[in-house]
Amino acid sequence: GQTEGAIDAENFLGNGEKVTFAGLEEANGKLYTSVVPMGMSRYGIAKWPDMVTDQELVAKADGGSASSSYTAGTIPSTQYPDRAWVAIYSGSSFAEKPVIASTDKIGFACGRHRSQYYQTIWAADNGDLYVFSPGYGRTFTSSADLKKVTGTKPSGAVRIRKDATEFDPDYYVNFEQIGTQHPVFRCWHISGAYFLLQLYSDGVEGMMQGKDAVTNELAVFDAEAKTVVPVTGLPSDLAGFGGEPYGENGAMYIAVTVTGGDKPAFYKIDAATGHATKGLVIDAESVATAGKLTVRK
Template sequence: MKKSLISLKVPAIAAILFLSFINISCSSDDNSNIETETPTTESDKKFFIAATQDGATYFLTADDLESGSTTIKGTGIEVVNSFTHLVSGTNNAITALAYRQGNPGIGISFKLDDSHNLTKLSNEFQLTSGYNTVGIFQNSIVAGRTATLSSGNQGAAFYFVDQTSGVVSSKEFESTQQLGNGTVTPTFAGIVDRGNGEWLSAYTKEAENVDSVWVASFDANFNLKRVYKDNRISYSTGRWRSARYSQMANDDKGNTYVFSGSYETSTTKPAGALRINKDAASFDNSYYFNIEEKSGGYRFRKVWHAGGDYFLLEFYNDIEYGNMTTATQYAIVNAANKTFQWIKTGFPSKENITETGWPIAYNGKVYFPVTTTSASPTVYVIDPSTATAKAGLVIEAGGVLGLGVFEY
């Protein structure tokens, strides 16, 4: 069963959540990516909700996201902590993580018990070196960052949350300097499982590569297998303050789409996407998607796989933007066909959105939690084929960190 990562909680008020890098104190806000699943029946699933209120997080389940209402009062599991990421794995495990800039991060994992009731897979755990990118590789939820390692050298520290046991292990990777030509320690953005024993991560060398994109492929032992480089787009990373968001995701066929929102104002490359075909050793030279042209000049910050060839993109509200600019308008692209549609019908206007959470894609629909100036957090149900939406489940809470789904 295929899943991909959900993307980060985004408060859209004053400035407004995969690898690479996300923020809790700068923003309660990356793809990176939406969880996608193919269900078997309508009675073998429970949806997972992480709602927030006054600095606490309430984890609960619901049978339906398309109608009705639910509340955090007297339901679910309360954790007196705030989180920034919600990551759904491939083994019916869901992990909430909190990015705390350079400080140690924290996390907690959940599953369903034999009676299909929500329970903790693990107690709260600590990521000592912190993290700023998250994803899924094989049977682990992965979080990591560039860091000073136990040897005193610069490198990358990664944590692995086993989706069966909840046990957390760590590995250190010291050869990141080779990706920066020995002069720059790169910043990773996104973790994408290729399904062949390798995983991909885009990386930036900051000012060195504003007109190029770089993606590294590693094996399970952190050996560098190859580097994908192309000059048709800018680097593949969404940004907000110190946060970094994954802009890579697989389609249902195992091809990896590498998007670039062209964040840097100095880049000459329009926001767009390239493709690494399944098991290929280089970018597909025949594929290029100019998304900025389709959008009318807008650039995007976050990317989530929305099932099939569809992807959900979060755009800045203004064509001219800076690091604190709000991004609360959304579009659906069909990456294979290179089509673009703004989500307008049935969805709140960008001016009224104050906060969004991690969405999920399930059974051909996208479920997206949105809080507005005039309503409680509401799950909006998006049809990617038409880019239309409708209001679904209302959640009585202060906000919603994100959604997930368990199947049994």
């Protein structure tokens, strides 16, 4: 049975697939979450056999490794890599049936690294929700012992207007045609309609390398103007970034680690220019995340 407030992740989208949820974004008195389809379980295949689009997709034997391992009798990856879904809750409980917005302009909306799923849906200050996709379905490739549905959609962004419950038909951005033309790995809202993008440094080819992918490239996306400006001023011996950045007042603060002997430091990225300037140095090996506490009087 289902407990109060619980979500049944089997057949959540009505296509027979189990799902996971990537990120919760609160805006406009609503709660938005990206719904990521993840193939069909044995239970799902038995219960909704007509939802299996191709019997060749059902694994004949156990396979894969680590977070990509799967068991025989399941469909290990989604049959719908070229579609994105966002569930919109407007009440006070997950037991309510959400409105589900769907689009085929982008693939499913989440960043991914091994078994980690990263939030890629963020609201701008005016309440419009921007939905980003790396086009990760392209990494689902068939092997000799397992057929998969391979995605074709490039990394892109779409939006749901503040007062809408479906995707804006007039808005679409293809990140592989602007800026450095690299797909998005992760992203965050800075302020206004500016977003910080962490990109696959080696493009789609780099993304296909999975856990070995290099993601040391940052850019600022102006969602209104549909422009991408590469971030400048970062150290030449950049090693990576520390967890979640923090944005406010037109700037993003992000912890940067380097390969040389220097300690991690915060860099302030100006959203309008994309220029990063070095700030606070932290006496530590690495930094996981940073935030700000506000005094409420």
